[in-house]
Amino acid sequence: MIDYSLVYGRSLLKEDIDNELTEEIRKHFQAEPAFVISNGRKRCARCSTCSVSSKRYPCTCGNCCLYCRECIALGKVRECAQLYSLPEPNRFDAYKKPYLKWNGKLSDQQSEASGVITKSISENKELIVWAVTGSGKTEMLFKGIQIALEANKRVCIASPRIDVCLELAPRIKRVFPEIPIAVLYGGAEEGYRYTQLVIATTHQLYRFKEAFDVVIIDEVDAFPYHMNAGLHFATSRSRKRVSSLIYLTATPDKHMQERIKNNLTEAVILPARYHGHALPVPKAVYQRSELVNYKNVDQSRLIKHMKRLIGQEKRFLIFIPTIALLEKMQPLFRRIFDRATFESVHSKDADRKEKVQKMRNGELDFLATTTILERGVTFGNIDVIIWQADHHVYTEAALVQISGRAGRSKDHPEGNVTFYHQDWSRAMKKALKQIRRMNRIAHTRGLIQ
Numbered sequence: 001m002i003d004y005s006l007v008y009g010r011s012l013l014k015e016d017i018d019n020e021l022t023e024e025i026r027k028h029f030q031a032e033p034a035f036v037i038s039n040g041r042k043r044c045a046r047c048s049t050c051s052v053s054s055k056r057y058p059c060t061c062g063n064c065c066l067y068c069r070e071c072i073a074l075g076k077v078r079e080c081a082q083l084y085s086l087p088e089p090n091r092f093d094a095y096k097k098p099y100l101k102w103n104g105k106l107s108d109q110q111s112e113a114s115g116v117i118t119k120s121i122s123e124n125k126e127l128i129v130w131a132v133t134g135s136g137k138t139e140m141l142f143k144g145i146q147i148a149l150e151a152n153k154r155v156c157i158a159s160p161r162i163d164v165c166l167e168l169a170p171r172i173k174r175v176f177p178e179i180p181i182a183v184l185y186g187g188a189e190e191g192y193r194y195t196q197l198v199i200a201t202t203h204q205l206y207r208f209k210e211a212f213d214v215v216i217i218d219e220v221d222a223f224p225y226h227m228n229a230g231l232h233f234a235t236s237r238s239r240k241r242v243s244s245l246i247y248l249t250a251t252p253d254k255h256m257q258e259r260i261k262n263n264l265t266e267a268v269i270l271p272a273r274y275h276g277h278a279l280p281v282p283k284a285v286y287q288r289s290e291l292v293n294y295k296n297v298d299q300s301r302l303i304k305h306m307k308r309l310i311g312q313e314k315r316f317l318i319f320i321p322t323i324a325l326l327e328k329m330q331p332l333f334r335r336i337f338d339r340a341t342f343e344s345v346h347s348k349d350a351d352r353k354e355k356v357q358k359m360r361n362g363e364l365d366f367l368a369t370t371t372i373l374e375r376g377v378t379f380g381n382i383d384v385i386i387w388q389a390d391h392h393v394y395t396e397a398a399l400v401q402i403s404g405r406a407g408r409s410k411d412h413p414e415g416n417v418t419f420y421h422q423d424w425s426r427a428m429k430k431a432l433k434q435i436r437r438m439n440r441i442a443h444t445r446g447l448i449q
């Protein structure tokens with residue numbers, strides 16, 4: 001028997017589905033061309049960009065064809081290809097109700113936001129949720145998701161970052177234990193199945209078309225979603241014509257901040273952390289940036305600071321702007337902190353997960369890292385040091401996110417964040433301004449002590 005459900009609300013290439021199904025769709029339904037011409041230019045129908053290969057290549061169709069470079073991670077869209085889809089029928093009647101199994105309590109701020117989110121979902125509206133790091137945004141979504149599921153809606157929670165998806169999936173599964181959830185990302189072991197609730201990386205949205213009644217994008221300002229026209233298009237294409245779209249972010253970009261400020265979009269701001277303590281405000285400390293070549297490096301402010309923390313058994317993260325610099329500083333740390341246990345991690349490090357886990361388990365005195373750990377990670381009781389905070393890799397958002405790693409737990413709501421810098425960057429100034437502003441709003445609203 002043919003399983004049509006695999007194509008409900010999907011947008012697939014021939015190689016994504018079995019032949020029998022492809023034939024059925026071709027016979028009874030319509031497949032759309034994968035390349036369209038608009039304004040005289042060839043455009044990929046899946047990502048809507050004109051990022052087409054510069055020449056034609058020999059193709060499986062026997063001719064030479066162009067292909068799309070933009071969305072190639074999800075399979076090569078060739079000029080001669082068709083995209084197959086079937087309308088989303090919302091066939092979820094078999095699921096048990098009620099769904100939500102959670103008896104945690106929301107803070108006043110969270111429950112207010114939860115109400116706004118639920119309303120946007122019920123009324124098929126768009127909403128931006130600007131929630132500071134550590135405000136507990138996942139919990140605020142539960143009620144809205146529950147309402148959507150009850151209304152037989154199909155829901156997708158997407159994030160540009162795999163680690164966010166991987167952290168979200170077990171939490172969502174735990175509170176909706178009766179609802180099957182497909183978790184989709186590049187390299188996932190589990191294949192696609194038709195489910196009412198989907199957790200996916202934003203790249204996976206290229207494979208959907210008018211599938212979802214609710215799309216929630218978590219960490220909307222993160223790479224690679226930010227400024228990526230293809231992924232933005234994929235998001236809007238994955239939604240039904242009547243649907244709601246919720247953006248979650250702790251650090252909206254300038255454009256989004258402006259839209260919020262000028263009331264051009266529905267938005268809700270959560271300026272306080274769930275534990276009711278203010279966000280740590282980073283302290284800026286001057287330090288010449290060529291530390292490695294210092295004669296009296298042991299006497300530098302940074303090293304003295306690190307020694308003090310190790311002596312106090314206060315664990316910390318030290319952020320270093322580039323892999324090259326991290327590798328340069330590592331031997332220096334080995335020499336100076338010969339009795340401390342520490343590791344360093346970066347994006348190309350195969351043992352990244354294990355090292356992060358070690359830090360989580362309290363087995364390390366400190367962890368040196370590039371911006372790879374700027375978001376999505378939570379450690380209990382830590383301080384944060386940013387080395388060369390004026391380096392251009394640190395954007396306003398990155399600095400706010402990194403600072404947000406400190407003071408997250410209820411038992412240790414205070415953590416110190418230090419920017420070591422030689423110059424003042426615009427991003428540093430703006431990050432400080434943003435953190436102070438959020439604390440001020442939280443204070444005015446009576447949300448923090």
Ligand SMILES: [Zn+2]
Nearest residue numbers: 044047068071
């Ligand atoms: Zn494309």
Ligand SMILES: [Zn+2]
Nearest residue numbers: 059061065080
């Ligand atoms: Zn071809």
